[in-house]
Amino acid sequence: MKSTETLEDFYRVKFGINYEGINADLGHFNVFKMEDCSGPGKPPVQYSRRDFYKIALLRGTHLYHYGDKTLQVSGSTLIFFNPQIPYTFQPLTETQEGYFCIFKDAFFTGHLRSGIKDLPMYAPGCKPAYVLNSEQDEAFARIFDKMVEEMQSDYVFKSDLIRTYIMEIIHGALKLQPSETLYKHTDANARIAAVFTELLERQFPIESRSQHFQLRSAKDFAEKLNLHPNHLNRAIKAVTGKTTTSHIAERVVTEAIALLKHTDWNISEISFTLGFEQPAHFTNFFKRQTSLTPSAFRV
Template sequence: MTRQKATDRPPVFNNLIENYEYLGLPVDLIDPKNDFTIHKLMDIHGELPFKSCVYRANFYSFLFIKDGEGRYTTDDLEFNTKPNTIYFTNPGHYKSFEWYCLKEVYLVTMSESFLKENVHANIFEEFPFLLAETVPARVLEPAVFAEFEPLYLQIYKEYFSNSPYKNKIIGNLFVVLLLKIKEYFWEDYNPIYEGNRSSQIVKNFKRTLEKHYRELSTGKAKRVFRAQDYANEQNLHPNYLNNVIKTKTGKSVSTWIIDKTITEAKSLLQNSATPIKQIADQLGFAETAHFSNYFKKYTDTTPVLYRKHLGTGVS
């Protein structure tokens, strides 16, 4: 079976529910209130074979294939799925997939906010491979893959629990899973080598973006970088940088900056008792009102209401 819709350009999905609704797949096993999902693909794909359209996904995906057959494409990278395969992609790529057989395959997806809030505050410093532009799938020895299986199965169990600590439990389990991934097939990962000039520009931009916001949150940087600053970091014209970033990731430099600002703001509002005025200062806003308006523009709520909804009681 093929799910394809005619369109002038590939659709863009910000979460798995949008992705599956467009493809005509069931979404009843996905929690719409959570930026994290995990499910068995055989529970989703009732009819095989299945072929998706080409699309862009603005979320992280991890695929654990114990037993399944199909094909995945990410940008120019294409591979046939095999048993004992682990596959990872980050946001912004052209993707498509086909499935011919699904016996035991688990898909995990999450947003950057979930990673930073529940997995690791300095997620990209601890796990730099998460910034890699494209990463080939890895086929592991059965004994090695067996070390990952109890981790994602426990995450699956927690995902469907009613524990008030569900996200934190999942986050801590995912830290262990990422450490195992790092140990087994990214131990010799070189974050600079990506194969061509455009890939290096994307990689350097993402690393600079992450480093700068980390310095903002710790007070080491006082001024928010603009597109010109990121271009200067690589001795590029800002128009050229924006063209490369937009072409390779589907998002402009300014959109990356907006998304990162909102992600950091949410993380600070949720995970600290820092006053909102201080958060505004840390993120480079001269006025608290400006920060509040900015936050509301991109989230449809104010920092005060966002924090109130989380139940922190801090303003």
């Protein structure tokens, strides 16, 4: 598994363009028709993380691999790809149709009160795929067509207009599937749970063998948050119905599954990155969570 695909990698692999220095262009944006980038003779989409955001309107049937999850989507689907989560999609139909756009977080710097990463479809644990009916497909396709047209124009304020089109897509999606993350945290327990989740997610994804998962227990998180472990546990339980330990274990096993499925790292290397002192401890933990050993899961 390649750790992260950069914009330079994208243009070199997809179009054979040696676009040196593009990663320094923090405000980069581009939009494409799917048929120009997929199909016979075009390289498949590799499973990896990217250093840029992507929004895609996919038509047809695809297997969609996102983190540790694999979904089959059919028809027209709008998908928001987060650079923090590795992904790929495998077409199951011969013809590739649709659109996608790519952009860096800095494309919105100074234009949103908070960053693009704080939007609900990019939040940890979100559901980033929106199945569309024919009318919705047409509406989103018109927006992508406007972006394609604008990219070919010499309008001096086209970046501002394109940002408006992206936000139109985002808000159109939110209307289809409202997200609970839109609601503000209403009490102290909810705020504690939100900060705990942020600290937990900040340690992922694991991208190299040298990474090491640090905050592994409720006590570790409580110390970081300047709370008593019992206070933290009560808050997490009240908000989510699960213990702090359960949340940590579920997130660790999710990352373990992703590493076992999509890297060639050996069990010792994976156990080290996930904070286990001995591979045997990791094996016992993984078996408790999944009823399989890591080696048996990989077979």
